[in-house]
Amino acid sequence: MTLLAKLDSEEDIFKSSEVSLNELLTETSERVNPLLVKKGLTLHITCPENQELFIMADQDKLLQALLNVVTNAARYAKKEIRINASLEKGKIALSVSDDGPGFPQELLPTLFHRFVKGKDGESGLGLAIARAIVERCGGLIQATNRKEGGAVISFCFPAAQRV
Numbered sequence: 001m002t003l004l005a006k007l008d009s010e011e012d013i014f015k016s017s018e019v020s021l022n023e024l025l026t027e028t029s030e031r032v033n034p035l036l037v038k039k040g041l042t043l044h045i046t047c048p049e050n051q052e053l054f055i056m057a058d059q060d061k062l063l064q065a066l067l068n069v070v071t072n073a074a075r076y077a078k079k080e081i082r083i084n085a086s087l088e089k090g091k092i093a094l095s096v097s098d099d100g101p102g103f104p105q106e107l108l109p110t111l112f113h114r115f116v117k118g119k120d121g122e123s124g125l126g127l128a129i130a131r132a133i134v135e136r137c138g139g140l141i142q143a144t145n146r147k148e149g150g151a152v153i154s155f156c157f158p159a160a161q162r163v
Contacts, residue, residue: 014058014136018160021053021085021092028066028083035074036081043070047085053092054160057137065133065141068126069096069153076100076151087159094155102145111143127153 025045036043047053055062073081077098085094103111110116112131116124127143130153134141139157146152 014061016056016058016137019055019057019059019062021055021094022047024059024063024066025083025085027063028070031063031067032070032074035071039074039077040079041074041077042080043083044080045083045085048087051087053085053087055092055137055139055157056160057139057157058133061133062137065130066096068130072126073098073100073151073153090159092155092157092159094157095152097146097150097152099150102149102151103143105145108143108145112141 025047029043029045032043070081070083073096077100080099082097083094084097085092087093107116112127114125114128116127131141134155134157137157139155142154144152144154
C-alpha cells in the first residue's frame with residue numbers, strides 16, 4: 001500500500017535507467033524458482049535469439065511488477081507458466097500466461113484496481129502495484145484469457161533507443 005501511494009505521488013522514488021529485459025527475465029525466473037519447484041510448475045521463457053531487448057525503467061520496481069504477475073500466475077497455473085518477449089515496431093511486447101482457469105469475465109474490467117482479488121487472491125494489491133509501475137515506465141498492462149484456457153497478462157513498452 002505504501003509503494004502504491006509513493007508511486008502515485010510526486011515523490012522521486014522512481015530511478016529510470018536502461019534495463020535489459022533479458023536479464024530482468026532471468027532474475028525473475030531465479031526469484032520465483034523456489035515457488036515453482038514447490039508447486040511442481042515449469043516456467044518457459046521465450047526471447048528473440050541474438051537480440052537484447054532494453055526498456056527505460058526502474059529496474060527494481062519493474063522486477064517487482066514482474067514478480068507480482070508471475071507469482072499470481074503460479075497461484076493459478078496447473079502445470080506451466082510461459083513468458084514471451086518480442087520486439088514489434090519499436091515496442092517491446094511481453095506476456096505472462098498460465099494454464100489455469102483464467103480470469104472470471106466479471107473481474108477483467110477492474111482487475112488492476114486496488115483490493116480486487118480473485119478466488120485465491122491475497123491482498124488485491126499485486127496487480128494494482130504492477131499497473132502503477134508499468135505505467136510509470138511508459139508502458140501498458142492488460143489482462144485477457146486464452147482461448148484454450150488460462151490467463152494472460154500482457155505488457156507493452158517503448159523500446160529504449162540504444163546509442
